[in-house]
Amino acid sequence: MSFDTQKYTGTLTVSELPEGGIWTEPGSSLMRKTGDWKTLKPVWDKNKCISCMTCWAYCPDSCIKTEKVLNEKTGKEDVKNAGIDLTHCKGCGICAAVCPPKIAAITMEKAR
Amino acid sequence: MATLKELAAREEKFVGGHTSCAGCGYPNIFRLTLAAIKEPVAVVGATGCCEVNTSIFPYTSWKVPFLHNAFENSAATCSGVEAAYQSMVKSGKIKDENFRFIAFGGDGGTYDIGLQSLSGAMERGHDMLYICYDNGAYMNTGIQRSGATPRYANTTTAPVGKVNPGKSQKKKDLAKIMVGHNVPYVAQTIAGNWKDLTNKVEKAMSIRGPKFIVVLATCPLGWVTKSQDTVKLTQMAVDCCFWPLYEVENGKYKINYDPKDKKIPVADWLKLQGRFKHLFKAGNENLLAEIQTEVDQDWENLKALCDFHSKQGVV
Amino acid sequence: MTAVTEVKQLTVARTGNEAMAEAMRQINPDVVAAYPITPATEIAQIFSSFVADGLVNTDMVTVESEHSALSATLGAAAAGARAMTATSSQGLMLMAEIMPIVAALRLPIVMPEVNRAISGPINIHCDHSDTMFCRDAGWIQIFSENAQEAYDNVLQAIKIAENPQVHLPALVTTDGFIISHGMETIKILPDDDAREYIGAYKANYSLLNHEKPITVGSIDLQNYYFEHRIPVIEAMQAAKSIIKQVGKDFGEKYGRAYDLIEKYRTDDAEAAIICLGSTAGTAKDVVDALRTKGQKVGLIKIRVFRPFPVEDLTAALSTLKAVAVFDRSDSLNGYGGPVFTEVCSALFNSAQKPKIINYIYGLGGRDIDVHQIEAVYNRLNSIKDSKDVGDIVSYLGVRK
Incomplete structure (x- = not known):
């Protein structure tokens, strides 16, 4: 998804705005880098992760990235965890908390 | 019912970059709800945290059509959207795309100021799903008590003081109020159980007419909880039977999860929350006991209702 | 009367409420959401009988309050429908919260409204305190002198509100009981002419496009609220010449010209x-x-x-x-x-x-x-x- 950065400088004029205050670029909040907020950051261990996707289900900021892969066993399309979008992650720690204890693929570390 | 992998394979229709607090409990309700619906969907949101955080102009977290009108009227507004769709499909002005309609509000916008609008829309039979994300207070304006605030919780308008132990009244039972509207589907769930939540959304989508789901959601700010505990906290609310998972289909009650011997004391859930901190001071044991008695009684009543309906041969 | 009337009009006996309901029938909105209130009750009530008899294609939403009436009407209009409601007095006051939102979203909702005193004390009879209470809500306000004007004004209000230079909601008022319940001999357009005059509605935007989803009703912070208010202000200024033009055209077509x-x-x-x-x-x-x-x-x-x-x-x-x-x-x-x-x-x-x-x-x-x-x-x-x-x-x- 790409957005025109010029539209997100907070300086659009009256004539540049769509009528009725509507906005026509769905998902534009991705232009806001909420990743700046965090004091802790999740560190994901690709080798430990079993792609159960529990972290995906509970991330409030839609930061668990996914990739579609072919499951060799079943021959069907599968989804794998593809890491964490730290640009938007606020460091809440939910992903680490819901990761199955026996797997523990995500740990929280100091962000800076 | 979709598996988690199937849900995760779908395009995110509610994206990040919104301004809810770290560890906020409601966003994944909308992520999961939209993931669970395959049809085209339009969302109407009430004023509150969710609307304010997800649509600060020109930023929007919605990748589906989204309309915010005001605080108390998301149900009425959604009913107008739905009526417009039905009318224009019928007159051939637009094609039938099996559009689905969702209205949502927080507990303030649903239990309290929006209850009349919700009641009207449900009674009129619009083909829509209303989802209440219930975090038990007016969190957006700064943790004021609502009709959904549990007894003895500390809020800024029913604060714990020298003579008052927080909110003195019991939480309103919204699901039962909605059952009283004779709508085909009412359910109670939590944000911390993706399966129960998406199953209920899918089930609601399979039914024509008005549907209602109330979802308990943690507010780390208002509950005074750790952000990483957000999911666990709503799960514990189920395990202590403060917030049972149940559904009511055509008036028949059904419990979706009975913790049985894994039922935990309410105090285990309460003590993780700063809003109930005062209950654990010496001398307040009676207040804790009162809450436990109330929760137990409500749970027994719910089980009795479900038993009654299951004995009628309806599962 | 400046022009020769070419369209043969029907001479009928109608009260103000009946005249406005008649105009609504000819407009044939996609959605009407309304709640009863004296002395405007009849407008939606008569219109409901048109719905019941299949004379219109309208989805009639019989809401539980005027607040929901305008909220549902707003929702319908945001979905790209031509949507109307009607009310009076306390009902208008209950709608007051939603009225400026309709204007800001630039939804051309037309609302017949019967002027009635506001409480208290409660009173069901005419004065203009209800309409004046909402005078700064961003709605065009057209006052009618009699039932004929009420009918003409409702039709013209559609043309005015839906004009792309305007795109603002419009109130068309009559005086409670004096006009709303007073029977007069009026002229109405034949249905075909009325429908041709009104024309098809093309919304500026619609929620019902899932391929190009829009966000409507965003929250503005200090950096955009002012810029979003200016177009509403400018539309209200632009409305003056549009109202004049619509009134002049109406006169040329049907022999009854109107001005500001x-x-x-x-x-x-x-x-x-x-x-x-x-x-x-x-x-x-x-x-x-x-x-x-x-x-x-x-x-x-x-x-x-x-x-x-x-x-x-x-x-x-x-x-x-x-x-x-x-x-x-x-x-x-x-x-x-x-x-x-x-x-x-x-x-x-x-x-x-x-x-x-x-x-x-x-x-x-x-x-x-x-x-x-x-x-x-x-x-x-x-x-x-x-x-x-x-x-x-x-x-x-x-x-x-």
């Missing part, structure tokens, strides 16, 4: 009354009677209160010596009624302006008769050349 204001025998007048709504009809009779006695009196009817016709009024008032502004409500500002203060404000920078006094009258349906109006003209004649106008604000027909 109506000047009645003001060409050589020295004294005039300014009023809105049904009182204009009564006052015109008084003007005619006084004219036969040689008095140079006239009347100015403000048909459109929002946008406020500043230019037309200042021009019309420049040749007059004394004017009495009739207000059927009081601003409770300690200084008269809303029409009075706006007229005074419009004239402040004019070099040529008359003496102005204000009469608050007819609150809660208190009748106004020709004798009272004649007495006001007599007073205007006595003050037009004197230095002292006496009391600036007076209350007509009240027992003190």
Whole structure:
């Protein structure tokens, strides 16, 4: 998804705005880098992760990235965890908390 | 019912970059709800945290059509959207795309100021799903008590003081109020159980007419909880039977999860929350006991209702 | 009457409410959401019978309050539908929260509205306090003098509100009971002509496009609210010329022309009354009677209160010596009624302006008769050349 950065400088004029205050670029909040907020950051261990996707289900900021892969066993399309979008992650720690204890693929570390 | 992998394979229709607090409990309700619906969907949101955080102009977290009108009227507004769709499909002005309609509000916008609008829309039979994300207070304006605030919780308008132990009244039972509207589907769930939540959304989508789901959601700010505990906290609310998972289909009650011997004391859930901190001071044991008695009684009543309906041969 | 009427119109007997419901039937909106309130109840009630008989394609949403009525109407309009509602008094006040949102979202909702006093005390009869209460909500406000105008105004309001230069909601008012329940002989367009006149509606945007999903009703912070208010302000300014054009076209097509204001025998007048709504009809009779006695009196009817016709009024008032502004409500500002203060404000920078006094009258349906109006003209004649106008604000027909 790409957005025109010029539209997100907070300086659009009256004539540049769509009528009725509507906005026509769905998902534009991705232009806001909420990743700046965090004091802790999740560190994901690709080798430990079993792609159960529990972290995906509970991330409030839609930061668990996914990739579609072919499951060799079943021959069907599968989804794998593809890491964490730290640009938007606020460091809440939910992903680490819901990761199955026996797997523990995500740990929280100091962000800076 | 979709598996988690199937849900995760779908395009995110509610994206990040919104301004809810770290560890906020409601966003994944909308992520999961939209993931669970395959049809085209339009969302109407009430004023509150969710609307304010997800649509600060020109930023929007919605990748589906989204309309915010005001605080108390998301149900009425959604009913107008739905009526417009039905009318224009019928007159051939637009094609039938099996559009689905969702209205949502927080507990303030649903239990309290929006209850009349919700009641009207449900009674009129619009083909829509209303989802209440219930975090038990007016969190957006700064943790004021609502009709959904549990007894003895500390809020800024029913604060714990020298003579008052927080909110003195019991939480309103919204699901039962909605059952009283004779709508085909009412359910109670939590944000911390993706399966129960998406199953209920899918089930609601399979039914024509008005549907209602109330979802308990943690507010780390208002509950005074750790952000990483957000999911666990709503799960514990189920395990202590403060917030049972149940559904009511055509008036028949059904419990979706009975913790049985894994039922935990309410105090285990309460003590993780700063809003109930005062209950654990010496001398307040009676207040804790009162809450436990109330929760137990409500749970027994719910089980009795479900038993009654299951004995009628309806599962 | 400037043009020859080419369209053969139907002459029918209708009350104001029936006339407005008839216009709604011909408009055939996609959605109507309404809640009953005296004296506007009949509008939606009669319309419901059109729905029941299959005379319209409308989805009728019988809501549980006026707040929900306008909320649902807003939702329908945001979904790209032509949507209408109707109300009065307390109902309008309950809608008040949603009215500016409709304007800001630029949804051209047309709402027939019957002027009725606001509580308290509760009163079901005519005054303009309800409509005036909502005067700054961003809705065009068109006042009707009689049932004929009510019908004509509802049709024209659609053309005005839906004009791309306007895209604002519009209220079309009648006076409670006086017009709403008074039977008159009116002319209505044949259905085919009315439908052709109204035309198909093309919404500026719609929620019902899942391929290009839009966000409607965003929250603005300090950096955008002002920029989003300006287009609403400019649309209200632009509406003046559109209203004039629509009124002129209507006259050319159907023989009844309309403008922002109506000047009645003001060409050589020295004294005039300014009023809105049904009182204009009564006052015109008084003007005619006084004219036969040689008095140079006239009347100015403000048909459109929002946008406020500043230019037309200042021009019309420049040749007059004394004017009495009739207000059927009081601003409770300690200084008269809303029409009075706006007229005074419009004239402040004019070099040529008359003496102005204000009469608050007819609150809660208190009748106004020709004798009272004649007495006001007599007073205007006595003050037009004197230095002292006496009391600036007076209350007509009240027992003190």
